[in-house]
Amino acid sequence: MPTQRSRIPIIAVAVLVVASLGYIWFAHRSSSPAAASAIAGAGSITLTDTQAKQVAVTAVGTHTFDTWLDAVGNIDYDQDHLAQVSAPYAGRIASVAAKAGDKVQKGQLLFTIDSPDLLQAESTLLAADGVLTLSRKTLTRTQKMLAIQASAEKDVEQATSDEQTAEANYRAARKTVMLFGKNEADIDRLLATRKVDGALRVLSPFDGIVVARTVAVGDLAQPGNSPSPFTVADLSTVWMDAYMPENDAAALKLHQPMAITLPALPGKTLHGEVSYIGKAVDPNTHTVTVRADVPNPSGELLPQMLANAAVQTATPEHSPAVPEDGVVREGDGTTMVYVTQDGRRFEQRVVKIGKRQHGLDQILSGLQTGEHVAGEGALFLDNMLSQQPDDD
Structure with missing residues (x-):
């Protein structure tokens, strides 16, 4: 059995061998x-x-x-400023004063109708005016005669009643003519000339553009006919309707910012906010309509243009x-x-x-x-x- 003294050289040799191997391994690794x-x-x-x-x-x-939800959609008319201008009464188109694409102002003439109903209303007004004039003269004469005891009190009372009835009939007839679009000046002119024409004037309800005209002179116009003779739109503001997947509907709220881009206007981003969120899901597309009111002062946004929308649904x-x-x-x-x-x-x-x-x-x-x-x-x-x- 080796002694304590003999183990020491063996251990020293082993340490030396391990150290040498470690140096060789390190040198090899360092050279790789x-x-x-x-x-x-x-x-x-x-x-x-x-x-x-x-x-x-x-x-x-x-x-x-920030968080934006994307959707596709299109530009549409602002339906609050779109008017289907129809004939309020039946008649033949007598004249047409505007065409598609024309800019019109509120109260501007669009077309006229030869209306038998207006002709009757004007005739009734002239008759009522005549009866009122006669009733007033009769009342004045009866009052004078009563003052000199040439008539009885009951005659004055009857004349007063007749004058009041004539006054009521006249006011009603005047209101009827005004329902046909005639103003006070038109009615005063009618009463002064005592000449009926039956021309019903149809006017633009606001400033805008004639986007459609479907009538010509001689056509028969009927109330409620479709399509309407004229369609007038105010395009200074348009709607952007986007169709958001129903899974995103819960994140939508009114007044959220909306960024809008259009293929027709590359490189341009329009800004608006959510003004309407649909209350029903389209069963065919499973989308919800989201709307923004977009200013259109230059008129470059046209209804039915394709558009892309992004709605910001979270705080930045x-x-x-x-x-x-x-x-x-x-x-x-x-x-x-x-x-x-x-x-x-x-x-x-x-x-x-x-x-x-x-x-x-x-x-x-x-x-x-x-x-x-x-x-x-x-x-x-x-x-x-x-x-x-x-x-x-």
């Missing part, structure tokens, strides 16, 4: 390509000057993230943000970034990601504004780190 990226602890890596050129370093900034959040190229997603769902202070040594760090907008990822936790991370080239760092030999 991986030695250019020395390990600086678990989850970190240091690059050479050449490797550093492949990684873009960017500062963590603050970005405003101001959060740290990094380029989406700087976020590496691992197979287990973990998201990583590579943090650096000098652009050479990078440390892997787990972060929590929120929204992605405009090429940026929202950072909910794991990074602070002002830190520096790898942007383009982060995946290169991740591949290098995964290929490095273990330390054991």
Whole structure:
């Protein structure tokens, strides 16, 4: 059995052998390509000057993230300023004073109708005016005769009653003529000339554009006929109707901002807010109508133009943000970034990601504004780190 003294040289030789093997292994590792990226602890890596050129370093900034829901739709008439101008009474079209595309003002003549009903109303007014004039003369004469006791009190009372009845009939006849669109000046002219014409004037209800005309001189006009003789629209404001999927309907609220783009107006974004949310789902498309009132002072927005809408459904959040190229997603769902202070040594760090907008990822936790991370080239760092030999 070896003695205590004899074991010492054996142990010394063993230590020397292990040390020699360790030196040989270290020298071999240092001479391999991986030695250019020395390990600086678990989850970190240091690059050479050449490797550093492949990684873009960017500062963590603050970005405003918001939530937008997209939908497709179209421009439509503002139905509150669209009028189907019909003939209030039957008759033949006597004249047409406007055509499609014309700008018209409130009260401007659109067309006239030879109306038997108006002719009758005017005749009734003239008759009522004549009876009223006669009744007033009779009352005045009877009152004078009573003063000289040439008539009885009952005669004055009867004349007064007749005058009051004639006055009521006259006022009713005058109101009837006004229902045909005649104004006070027209009626006074009729009473002065004692000449009926039966021409019913149909006027524009507001300032706008004639978007459709379906009649010509000689056509028979009937109340309620479809299509109407004229359609007048005020296009200074139009509706943008978007059709939002029913799954997004719960997030919609009145007055939410809406951004609108149109293929017909490339590069231009219009802004409005939600003014109406449909109360029923279209059973064919399973969408809900969302509407915005859009100013159209130049008239470039035409009804039935295709449009795209985005509705902002959440309050904007101001959060740290990094380029989406700087976020590496691992197979287990973990998201990583590579943090650096000098652009050479990078440390892997787990972060929590929120929204992605405009090429940026929202950072909910794991990074602070002002830190520096790898942007383009982060995946290169991740591949290098995964290929490095273990330390054991």
